[in-house]
Amino acid sequence: MPISLYNSLTRRTEPFAPLDPQRVTMYLCGPTVYNYVHIGNARGPVVFDVLARLLRRHYPNVVYARNITDVEDKINAAAQREGVSIGTITDRYTHAYHEDMAGLGIVPPDLEPHATAHIGEIIAMNETLIANGHAYAAEGHVLFNVDSYPAYGALSGRDTEELIAGARVEIAPYKKNPADFVLWKPSTPDLAGWDSPWGRGRPGWHIECSAMCAAQLGETIDIHAGGVDLLFPHHENEIAQSTSAHGGKTFARWWMHNGMLTFDGRKMSKSLGNVLLVHELLKLHPPEALRLLLLRGHYRQPLDWSENAIQQATSTLDGWYRVLRDLAPIDIPSGGLPVPERIEAALCDDLNTPQALAELSQLADKARHSGSSEAKAVLLGGGALLGLLQQDPDAWLKRGENAVDAAHVDDLLEQRRVARGARDFARADAIRDELTAMGIVIEDGAQGTRWSVLKG
């Protein structure tokens, strides 16, 4: 089944074909590790995790890189504020990032390059750019010469004239063109820095991704992804740098951008301060519901966070897990779970996860109605492609079990069973009320009474 993906560069959905089917390359702009990430930051990693899963079904060797930016001014600021080295800051938040991503069911990328491990490549790329006239050194800085790259603005659909007219760019005396951007900048002795031909300094923001892509994946990669807010200037600058450094070679063949997560209709962002940290949300809500919530909208559209939305996602998963719970356990076939065609088709259509989730609902209905192990396997297989439904159903339905006393619940249910046997329904209902007050919902069935945690 062919995969079609929207390409921000051409503004069209195009049939995807990798340059080398034996080695598909994908790069996602990762976090700058100076703080915990918020749920909006997790949208890209979740969405492109699904893409990676899909690509792996189609190609034998997918190399997926998601970087860690561990040198940046905000890291410096955090380190100075706490009076510690930048390594202390970056280690702490890299670790937290791994925890958060794992919590959301994201498969670790194949490669996780660190910017500080590529300083040599960054310096070398600067030297190349200077040597071929695409960059120049000035006052300890190295700047990219935008005028040397006529295609500048092709990705974001703007031209340098507009940028200057907008007067939003930093006008620095050492710039030849106000739109020129920094590739390398000097560090004061109290800041992290590396020796370079231009003195002790540190990389500018955009160059690290270019250097890491080339070092880890090659000069031309198949897919470069990130949030739509990175489209300009970050990705535009990456294209200019990489293409200029590599003799005009195409940098990334597909550019993919996920829409923003909004909160009360506004983009969730650190600068607006309206953020919800993944680290906190994982404690407040079932992690899988967070993942489902992020997949409920198409990745290119904005998606609004709300308490109601997370409740809806939780309820949906309740229903699916009840189906799985009520069906006999199955052996996973040696070839892996079957992947339902309709779900794969939805994902192949520019990662239409809402459509895929609608199909998953259909599969849940089928499994419930037929009660067959085949139908259960297909439901699980569809869930697996999306990174959902892979936990033990009882563990899901009794989530927070450590918060409630399972033995106590079982004891109450036994008392209720005895009361019902004696047709003492007043007593039985009183026990049920007590359980309800504990946040437990019960179901009387043919095989006895089952319980699960109510919402949340």
Next chain:
RNA sequence: GGCCUGGUGGCAGAGUGGUCAUGCAGCGGCCUGCAAAGCCGCGUACGCCGGUUCGAUUCCGACCUAGGCCUCCA
């Protein structure tokens, strides 16, 4: 101001030139000791105004409106 996206039923959110999205919530019924779960059924959804068309939520244009980027940002 420039460049982009959107406006779908109570909420979320796909999609399509001419029967059905889907989920959550709600209502009625069945089932149940009563519930829960499940099952059956229900609600005249496509911002506004024009145009194209036999027919438009879907195509075109104007308008209104929301959001994103243009500065750090996933």
